[in-house]
Amino acid sequence: MQKPEFPCLADTVDRLQILGADENLSSKQLGRAIATDPALAAAVIYHATHIRHRHLDNPINNLRQAAMMLGVTTVQDLAKSLPIADKHFSDGPREHYHALMGHAALGGMLGLAVARERRDLEPGEVALASLLFPLGMLALWAVSPTEMETLSNLLGQPGVQAQEAEYIVFGTGIEDAGRTLAEAWKMPELLCRALEPTNALEPRALGVMLAGKVAWHAVSRWNNEGLISDLRLMASYLGLNQSGLADLVDECIEEFNEHCDTYGLAPLPLLKHVPFQEIRPRPPAFCLAPQSDVCARVERRLEAFNRNDAPAILESCIYVLHRGLGLNRVIFARMEQQGEPVPSLIADSVIGTDYEPDFNRFRLRLEGGHLFCRLMAKPTAFWLKGREQKAAWDLLPSEVASLIGTEQFLACSLFVNGTAKGMIYADRRHPACGIDEATFRNFKRICQQTVKALSRDPPLPNPDAQTART
Structure with missing residues (x-):
C-alpha cells in the first residue's frame, strides 16, 4: 500500500x-x-x-x-x-x-x-x-x-x-x-x-x-x-x-x-x-510454541554482530526470546542514572506488550536491596518459579508483582566488560503457560550470546583493501 x-x-x-x-x-x-x-x-x-x-x-x-x-x-x-x-x-x-x-x-x-x-x-x-x-x-x-x-x-x-x-x-x-x-x-x-x-x-x-x-x-x-x-x-x-x-x-x-x-x-x-473491578483472567486458549528455526537464524545473526551494533543486538535478543523461545513478554531495561544518586532500570526495548501501556512504563529504582538490586550486582541469570521460592519472592518489589501479574519469570543482568548495561526480563504472562528447564537453559544461552556480541570488537580494516583503494 x-x-x-x-x-x-x-x-x-x-x-x-x-x-x-x-x-x-x-x-x-x-x-x-x-x-x-x-x-x-x-x-x-x-x-x-x-x-x-x-x-x-x-x-x-x-x-x-x-x-x-x-x-x-x-x-x-x-x-x-x-x-x-x-x-x-x-x-x-x-x-x-x-x-x-x-x-x-x-x-x-x-x-x-x-x-x-x-x-x-x-x-x-x-x-x-x-x-x-x-x-x-x-x-x-x-x-x-x-x-x-x-x-x-x-x-x-x-x-x-x-x-x-x-x-x-x-x-x-x-x-x-x-x-x-x-x-x-x-x-x-x-x-x-x-x-x-x-x-x-x-x-x-x-x-x-x-x-x-x-x-x-x-x-x-x-x-x-x-x-x-x-x-x-x-x-x-x-x-x-x-x-x-x-x-x-x-x-x-x-x-x-x-x-x-x-x-x-x-x-x-x-x-x-461499569463495576470498578478487574475481569477475572481467562485461561489462555493456547501458549506460544518455541520455533527452533527462528532461534537458529537469530543466533547466527548475533554471532555476526559486534559492539558497534548494540541497538540491533538488543532488538535481536528480545525478538528471539519472544518468537524463538515462545516467551510472551520480553523487556530490555537499560541501566540509567542521569545524575541521580540511585540508578534505575528503564524499559528500553519491548516485545509482546503492545496492548499494555502500564507494562511498557517499567521503571524501577535500584535501592533498598530488593530482588533486582541483587540481580544487578553481578552477571546473573535467574528463574523465579513462584511463591514457593519464599526467600526470592519476599524480595520482589510489590509494584513489580502487581505490574507483571504472574508468579513466574526469567531475568538476566547484562554486564559488558564488567559494566552493568541493563537487564532482560521475560515471562509467559499466564501460569498455565509455564516455564520449564529447557526454556531457562535456552534463555541463559541467548543472554550469554547477547553479552558476547555487545563485547565483540569490530573487525580490523583490511590493509590489502586499503592499499588497493589508494
Missing part, C-alpha cells in the same frame, strides 16, 4: 456535499466532519503532508490545519477517490470494519478530552494521533480482509490474547505494522511516537495510547481483560478519581452515541455503570 486508501463510510461523500454548500463553513467545522471518518482523516493528512507547494518546515499536526490548507473541494475529491466500505467488504468483515472505525473515532474524541484535561497546548494534535492510532488495523482491513476476519474470529474465543493472535495470523504485531506505515507515510510525529510501546514513558504519547485503549474497551462494552489497570493508569495520568474519570469518558461516549449507528454499533454503555 503506497498511501492510505482505506474504505470510507457510505455517507461521508454526501455529508461533505452538504457541508460544501455552506458558504460560512469554517476549517474547524470541516476538520470535525473529517474526524468522523478515520479513513478520510488518514487520506487528508497524507495529502496535506505531501502537497508539493507546502512549506516543509511547517508540519501538519491536526485536522483543522489540513482542512484549512486543502479546502472543502479537495477534501470532497479525496473522499470520492476512496473505496466505500459497504461495497468493499462482505457482511462479516464490514461489521468488524465499521466497529473499528467507531473505535478510532471515539479514540479521537477521548484524545481531545484528555488533552484538554491536561491543558495541552495542541489538543488537536493529540486528538489526531488518537484518531489514527489504529492505523495498522485500518491498513490490514483494506489489504487483507480475509486474514483480519480470521483474527477477529480468533479474538472472539475465550482466553485469546490480541498480541498472540496477531502473531499467529500475521507473524507480527499490528502496532508494528502501523508504526512502519506511519513512518513511511510521514504521518504526524506524535502518532509515530505513540505507536512505539516504550514511549509510554512520554506523557503526550501515553495520552494517545490511553485514549486508544479506553476507546477499545468501550467499543468492546467494557468486557476486556486489563480494563481496570488501564483505567487506573488513565486516572493517575489525568489526576482524577474514579468518578472524575467516568465523567470525562462518559461525556465523550454520550456524544459518540448520538451517531453510533454510523458505525453499525448500538449505544455504548457509560463507564459510570
